[in-house]
Amino acid sequence: MKKQRIRILMVRLGMDAHWRGSIVVARALRDAGMEVIYGGNQMPANIVKMALQEDVDIIGLSSLSGNHLMLAPEVVKLLKKEKAQDIKVIFGGTVPPDDVPILKKAGIAAVFGPGSSLQKIIASVEALKRNY
C-alpha cells in the first residue's frame, strides 16, 4: 500500500511576524518527507479555511506573543464547527508551563515550548497522522 505523505499547514497565529521558529520547523518537516503549506500570519477563521482548502492532516500553529490562550483553542472550536475535527492541531512557541495543560484540554494535540527538538516535533506529527 502506497504511503501517503502527511500534509501540514504551518501558520503564525495573530499579529507577531517573527518567523524563524516556524520556518525552521516547516523546513524540517519538509525534509522529513511531508508536504508543508506555509500560510504566514493568519487568524483562526482563515486558518481553518486554508486547512480545509488545502485538505491537510495537521495544522501547526506558531506563536511567540502570548496570544495562544486567546486564539489556539478557537482554531479547534472552528474545526469542530466545520465537522473537521479529524484535522489535528499542534502548537509551538512561547508557552509558560502552566498554560500547556490548558491548551491540551482545549484540544491542542501537542505543545512545543522553546528549546523543543525538531526530531520530537517530526515524531509527534507522524504519530498523530498514524493514529487515525
Add this chain to the structure above:
Amino acid sequence: MKTGIFNQNRIKEVARETADWEENSYSCQQRLKDKYETLSGFKVKPLYTPDDVAGLDYLRDLGYPGKGPFIRGVHPTMYRGRTWTHRQLAGFGPPEETNKRYKFLLQQGATGINGVFDYPTLRGYSSDDPDVYADVGRGGVAIDTIGDMRTLFDDIPIDKVSVSLVTCQPICNISVQSMYFANALDRGIPLANLAGTSQNDFLMETATTIAPGVLPPRASFKISCDAIEFCTKYAPQWNPISFAGYNYREAGCTAPQEIAFVIAHALACAEDMLARGLKIDNFSKRLSFFLSAHNDFFEEIAKYRAARRVYYHVMKKRYHPQDPRSLMFRFHVQTAGVALTAQQPLNNIARSAYHALAAVLGGAQSVHVDAYDEALCTPTELSSVTALRTQQILRNETGVTNTIDPLGGSYYLESLTNSMEAEVLRILDDIDRIGGLVKAVEKGWIHGEIAAAAYKYQLDVESGAMPIVGVNCYQIEDEVLPIELFSSPETVKVQTRKLKKIKKTRNAGAVAKSLDAIAGCCERNKNLMKLMVGEVKNFLTEGEISRTLKRVYGVWEPPLF
C-alpha cells in the same frame, strides 16, 4: 612609512617554532573536539601567534580611538570620557502602564529610554482593528493616536533624556515618530532639541519579521528615507534610522551577514539621500546601527571592530565625506535573545552578562541587557532591574573600562577581525552584484540567506554540535520554574474605549482631509513625515494611516517559504 609592528625575519622564526609546537607538542595530546569553529563558522586554531597577523601595520590597520579607521573606538576617550548608555527596553499594555516603567527604570539608574511597541502598533494597526485583539498590549506598548504618545511620555523630560523608539518597521515609524515629534512640539520643545533614535528599518517590514500583506519593499524603504531626510533638516540630533542587525541575527543570519546587511542598508540609504539632493555630510553622521551580542565572545568583539573598519573604508571610498563623523559606525547593542532559554531561566543572567561584556569590550555606544525571563515573557520589574544591574556591575566593578579597546593587539582577536572583515566585504560584493539591498529583498535573496543560516543553527543544536546548557545538556527533568512570570495588563478594552471616545469627539472632516493629504503625498512622491507631523494632531489613528498607505502603495507577499 610603513609601521608594521613585527620584524619579518623574527616572524619567520615564530612561524617555524609554531609549526614545531603544533606537530610535536599539541598534536600528541588528545583533543576534545574534531572541529573548532566560531558560532558563524570561522575556523579557530589552537593558538595564535604574531605569524597570524604578520602583516599588521599599527597606524594603518589599528590607529587610534576617535580617528579613522576607528577600529579601536569611535570616540577619543570612549568609556573614560562617557559611559555607554544604559538603555533598557520597556513596553507593555496601555501607555499609562509603560509610562510608569520608564520612570521606574530612570529612577533605578537607566540613562536612556528604549521604547518597544506592541505587535499591532509595529505592523501599523490600531487596537480596534479587526483581527488584532489577541495581540494588543503584547510585546510592547499600544499606541493608537497622538493622545497615547502624550500619555506615554507624560512627565518625562524628553528634552533632556535620549529616547529610542523601537518602531522596527517604517509603516510603524512614519506614524509613531510623527506622533512623537508632534507631541514634543505641543509641549513646546523644538525638534532640534530632541535626542534619540528610531529603528525605522525596512528589512524589519519586508524580510526579517514579515507577514502577508505588507508594504512592498520599495515603498517601505521610501518612507524610511522620508524620515531620514526630515530629521536631517529639522531634527539634527535624532538618529532617524537604526539598522537592525540585531533582528537580522535573531532571525538567524551569521555574524558577518549581520554586519554586511547593515552596511549594505546604510549604502542604500546614502544613495537615496544623495539622489534627493542632500550632501553626504548632511545625513551620514546620524546613520546608526543596532547589533546583537551573541554567544561566541571573541567573534562578537571581532565583529564590532571589523564593522567599524569596514564601514570607514567603504564609506570613504564611495562618498569621500569631509566630516569624520560621517565615517563612524556608532552602535547600540542588545544581548542576544535567541541565545536565552526557557529552561532554568536564571542561567540567562550569566549568559547576558557574558554578552554584555563582549559588547563593552567591542566598544558599543549603548547597551540593552536582556532580562532572564526573555524566553518566557515580557520582563517583570525584578528581571528588568537585574538586567540593568548587570550593566552597572560591568561598568563599576570589573575595571574593563579603565583603558580603551583592551583586547586590541591580541593575536587571535586581530586575526579573527581580519577574517570577519574579508567575509563582510565578500557578502557586500554579493549584494552589490544583485543590485543593492532593496533588490536583494524584492528577489527573496535576503530571506533565503537568513532562513538557511537559521536552519543550519538548529541542526547544530539538534546534533549537539552546539551545546545549550539546560536544553540539550544538563537538563532538569520536570523543572519547576523558580521565577514569577509577567502578566500583561488589560489593554484591548482600555484602548478600544479610548478610541471609541476619540472617534466621537474628533473632527471627522479634518481626519478625512488629513488622510486625503497623506494619500496625495504618497502619489506625488513627496516627503511623508513632513506632512504627517502636522496632520497627526487631528487624532488620526495608526490603522487609518496604514490603510491609506497600503491603498496607494499596494501590498506585497513575501517570498519566505
